[in-house]
Every structure is written in structure tokens, then in C-alpha cells.
Amino acid sequence: MKGLLLRLSAVDADAEAAVRVIAYFDELVARQGRPADLVRAAAALAECVAGFERDGAAPLRFSSDGERAGAAVAEPTSVELGEPPGRVWLERPGTPGPLDDLVLERFAIAARVLASAERVTPAPHLADPALVELLLGEQAAAEDRARALVLLGLDATRPVRVIAVGSEDGGDPGAAAVGLLARGGPLPRLHVAVIGGVAAVVSQPRADTVIESLRAALDDRARERSSAGPIRVGVGDAVPGLEVRRSWVQAKLAERFAVAGVEPVVVHGDLGSLTLLAEIPVARLRDSGDVRALDALAARPTGAADVATLEAFCRTGSLRQAALALHRHHSSVATRLAHVEEALGWRLDEPGDRFRARLALLARRLARRG
Template sequence: MKGLLLRLSALDPDAASAVRVIAHFEALLRGGALDPGMLARSTAGLAECPAGVELPDGRIVRHGPDGAALAGAPERVSGEAVPGDAGRVWLERPGGPGPFDDLVLEWMAIAARLLGGPPRSAEPPHVADPALVELVLSEREAVEDRARALRLLGLSPDRALRVVAVTVTLEAGERSGPADAGVEAVALLGRGALAGAVRVARVGRLGVVLVQPRDGGLSPAGELRTVLGERAALRESARAVRVGVGGAAEPMAAGVSWAQARSALRFAGAGGTDEALVDHDELGPVALLSRIPVEDLRAEPDVRALADLAGREGGALGLAALAAFCRTGSLRQAAAGLHLHHSSVAARLAHVEDALSWRLHEPQGRFRAQLALYALRLSADVED
């Protein structure tokens, strides 16, 4: 691990820092029974600032970066996360949050949920050399070169491979750093959710994951949706991560799965966990929409109407309700997926109907709305 981190520091300092955080907590969780004091003390040393844990019974445990216990409640909290139905974890960094505090808090919350439970056995994800990953994905390079890159990555040339593309919506004013898609891909897979060989890298502005499942090539979409749901529950302020999953392909044809992953990513939205990940295998003939030129999509009246609605006050919330309703066909299921009361979702849908003159209770109206939502997402450029 030490040698890997030294190499990553030269290739991608942000990814190296993310792996260092994940490796720290994985080692902590594998070390045996974990208690609140150990968690707070260890996190404070990692983050180089005071850290605290509030247990479900209201007890507070705090430690400083020097390992010393701190008394009482914190005077200032720079960031926090809720590990479950009760309790919380936090950092007390002077001067505002650090660049990787969100990732530290996420893993601290995971550890807090497992206090007193059995140790984990998962390993941190393998962050790969981006040049080797790009070589595997290329369809222009010689087969011999791609096969060599696969071997160097520790992947088998004889087992089906899938490619996953990850992107993240930057917060206002951010340009790089912890919001980088490669780092988010590392964080997404850091819990050992996928069985099999997993390699993570950054290619352009996208995080790329090469997966060789042990189960013969079945899609990892289900496991990834579970992880996205856990992340959303633990981090209320989490950035909008979107994921596209490509189909199974022979390793020498990994570029096909890569193209499918990027196509699926264009269909993904930021309206909730169910919208954030799209599996190309599940799209069926809908995937053909991605072949329509972006200019034609943007010129479509329904797409323009949705884009206009999205720009109004509360418009994004209305589109999230519309997407959930089109996906489930049920007001109550849509409300459950958005964690809202069904009356709130009904009010948002009524606003959408008034603005667009659609009748969503009719099958034709929902079909038209779903196509327009897909077209709106496809009309946005995805940097790669």
C-alpha cells in the first residue's frame, strides 16, 4: 500500500489522498472491536483536527489530533454526518472544512454504524495507472498492447469485463480537487461493494471503473445503487454523483463497454438515487435516443419547455417529482423514493402539468414526459 500511494501521489494526488483516507478506515475496521473513543481519536489524528462521536444515548466522545480526550460539547463544528437513525459524527476544523473532510466524515459515519460489530474484510479499491486504463479502452491500439495493459492491471484477458463511468456535479465556484470524478469513483467503490477485480482511474473528466465480476459478467448496477443510497443517507450535502454502467464485453473489446457506459451516463439524472445510475443493459431500444444529434434534441419544443421550467424557482424540484412519477407510475411510490409526503409530490406535479399542459394521469402524457426528460438529459454535454 505504501508503494502504491507513493506512485499515486505522482500520478494523481487527489486520488492518492482519497485512497489514503479509505485505507485508514478499512484498517481501523479490520483491527477488531471498535469503540467510540478509538474512532474519534483515530479520525482526529487522520484529519489533524478535533473529531467527535455522539452516540444514540446522547453520550459525546471527543478527541484532539494529539490523541487527548476533550470534555464537553464542541464549540464549533466544521462538518458532520449522521450514521443512522440517531447519533452523529463531526470534525472541528478551524477556518472551515478541509478538501477531503466530506470523505473522512462519510467513512467515519460508516465506522460509527459498525461500532462493536464484526471487523470488515474488504480491501480498498485498486487505483490504476490512467495510461494503462486508457490503453485497454482504446479501439485503435494493437491487440497485443491492450493484452499487455490488461496483464499489468492484474485483469484476465479471458473473463468478461464491464466499464463503469462516473461523473460529479461541481458545487458553485469549484473547479477541481475533492469534487473530481476520479476521487468520487474511488469513494463510491471504497466499501468493497463489488465482488471481483476492480480497477479505478480518471480518464479526462470522468472516473472510470473496470470490473471483472466473479459471477460471469452480471451487472454491478444493483450493488452500486445500494452504495449510492447509503452515501445519500449518510451525507445530506453530498455532491450529485451520476453513474453509467456498460454492458459485458470481451476484454479485447472493452471499448464497446466504455462507449455504452458513457451513453448510459448521459441518461442519468440528479433527481435521486434511482435516477443517478443507469445501466445500459436496462435501456433497451431507448438507448437509440443517444444517437440523435444534441442540436436536434435542444430544438425540440418539449425539451425547451422542460429546460425553461428547470430554470424557474422550484423548477428542479418539479422535474425531480416528474422523473420519479414517470419511473414508478405511482404517486405514493414516487413520494417514497423522494422521501416526501405524497401531497407535496402531487403539488409539484400539478405545477408541472400547468406549466407544460401535459396530463400525467394519462399513459400518453407520461410517455411523452419520460421521452422529454430523457431528451433533456441527452441534450447536456458530458465532458470526457
């Protein structure tokens, strides 16, 4: 895991250190390293002996210099992984470090992801992306799709759901998808491939709680102010295995409607007649006068924040609720909305203009992600 070394003693502020810890383990998950790599990295981060033990496997213990640890140096502080069975721990002599709890929590999440991935497929990655692309491809014959389902370990008799994850900062959407799903606890059987700049996640959980888990994970991510970049998530319908491409098309469409930080998860089944907007050619959407006006507003020095405020207001329908969603004082939100009204000539207290603003924002999203 060369290039990932970080020591908490080298980071001054606790808040900054907490963010670095989260980002550190997110990167370990994204790289899909071996369990030994994970333990070495955790030990180097915490600057004490770290350990990882799984059911039926010999414990892994490494000291902060990356060497195998000898006799125990302190009573371990551990966290159980749940499913698959196992635990991780730190052996720190003396007083626990101020971020030991956070290090252990993120260490456990990363270990759980790696252990779950190994149970899905013996390969070091969550799936063979070529098989996922075949499964979701437009031209695949029914027999090829059925073969891909079997090779991916999916049950053709049970519903399959596809999730689309897009990144707004140029980051790897596949890594973002895995890091996000890992926050929900033990990973279900899932497979990831990046197709056309969007991560496709094919999932077949026993209990379909994926939508609630995604929203909870994004809420956790926002509360932690994770250094990971902003992401958008679209969720397709649960469909029979051989119809999985339909769920992928729905997930991609829903992802086009999502707004990172404001409405980051959009479920295709909740869009209803709004999906008709996606049938309008992108060039026509871009040429709309209201879309061009929003683009001009966004290009101003404070325009991006003004448009984000308008998004929040249209989504929540309330000044105070928009302020809560944006973590801003309501007077600040009111000032920005006044800027929007002045720039665009709309009266946002009028139902007709609010509808026009909502429609223009949706058209702009679809135009930008055509």
C-alpha cells in the same frame, strides 16, 4: 494527510457529526493515503488511540496527537476487515463515545479500500490511469490493449465490465467512484481513470454482483444523507477483455440516461431501444420544443424541484411511489405536478402526455450530457 484534521468534540449536533464522519473517511479514501496516515487521522478524529493490523504486518497504533502510542490505555473495540484479513480498533478509556460505532465502521471501510488497493498494484493509486486510457481508447491496436490488460493484472480470458461515474457538483468523479464502490465491502480488482470528466472503472470481479452492489451502496448513501455530492452511474455489459472499449462506450451512454437521486444507476442492457435516442444529434435534441419548454420550467425559482418531481412521477408511474422516492408527502408532489401541467400544457393523467413527458425528459438528459 494535512488539511483533514477534525475532532468530534468540535461538532455540536450528533446528526451533523455523523455526516462529517462519513465525509471525513470518504476524503481519506479519495486521497489514497498510506495506512499510517489513516490511523493517525482516525485517532485525531476520535480523540483516542486508534489501531490497524493486517495479516503479516506489524500493528499500527497512534494516539490523537499523531505520535505512536505506548502501552494499551483501554480494552480495544475492534472491527474485522474480512478480506484482506485484518482489523481496526479504538482504545477509549471509560464510556464509549456516541459515534464510536460509526467511526469504527467508516475506519474499517477506509482500511479495507487501502489494503485492497495495495494488493491490486504496488503503486499508491488504484491503477495507472494512462494504462486505463490506453485500454479504453478508440485508436489502440489489439496488441496494445492485450498488453494493457496484462499490466493491469486483468485476465484476458474472463469477462471485464466498465462502470462510468459522473459527478453533478463539480467534484472528483474518480474519488466518488472509489468511495461508492468501497461501500460494498472488499473491493474487487478494479482500476480507475477519469476520462472526459467521467470516471471509468474497469472491474473483473469473481462473482458479477456489481449492479446489485452499486444500487445497495447508493441506497446506503441516500439513507446516510452523505455530504458527498450527487452522482450518476452507467454500467456497461460484461465483455471479453479485448472488447473492453465496447463496455466503456455502453457505460458512458448509460450514464447519460441516469438521474442523480431519482434513477442514479442505469444499466446499458436495460435500455433496449431507448439507446436509439442517443443517435440523435445533440443540437437537434436541444432544439426540440419540449426540451426548450422543460429548460424554461427549470429556470423558474421552483423549477428544478418541479422537474425532479416530474422525473420521479414518470419513472415510478404513481403519485404515491413518486412521493416515496422523493421523501415528500404525496400532496406536495401533486401540487408540483399541477405546476408542471400548467406550465407545459400537458395532462399527466393521459397516457399520451405521460409518454411525451418521459420522452422529453430523456431527450433533455441526453442533450445536457452530449
